[in-house]
Amino acid sequence: MFWKIVGALIVAWLAFMVIGSVxxxxxxxxxxxxxxxxxxxxxxxxxxxxxxRKEPKRLP
Structure with missing residues (x-):
């Protein structure tokens, strides 16, 4: 049971590392x-x- 928890924590840590780098x-x-x-x-x-334009616009 202990190793399952440690494995899940390592997988979660790796996932956060990959997501954070991306x-x-x-x-x-x-x-x-x-x-x-x-x-x-x-x-x-x-x-x-x-x-x-050098000259200003004029209204017709």
Whole structure:
């Protein structure tokens, strides 16, 4: 009976370790995707502001 409890605890510990590493990897990946996406957004906004029309828009 003792070894069944110890075995179940080891299996549960291994499952938590695997799940934790996968979740940690996904969180890191999402952080990097957000950083890259923000940089691309800021770059495209700056490019659009620089290359925008030189003359102001007029109402017809």
């Amino acid at each position: 979740v940690g990897f996904l969180v890191k990946a999402l952080v990097w995707v957000a950083i890259i996406g923000g940089a691309v957004f800021l770059g495209s906004a700056a490019y659009g502001a620089i290359k925008g």
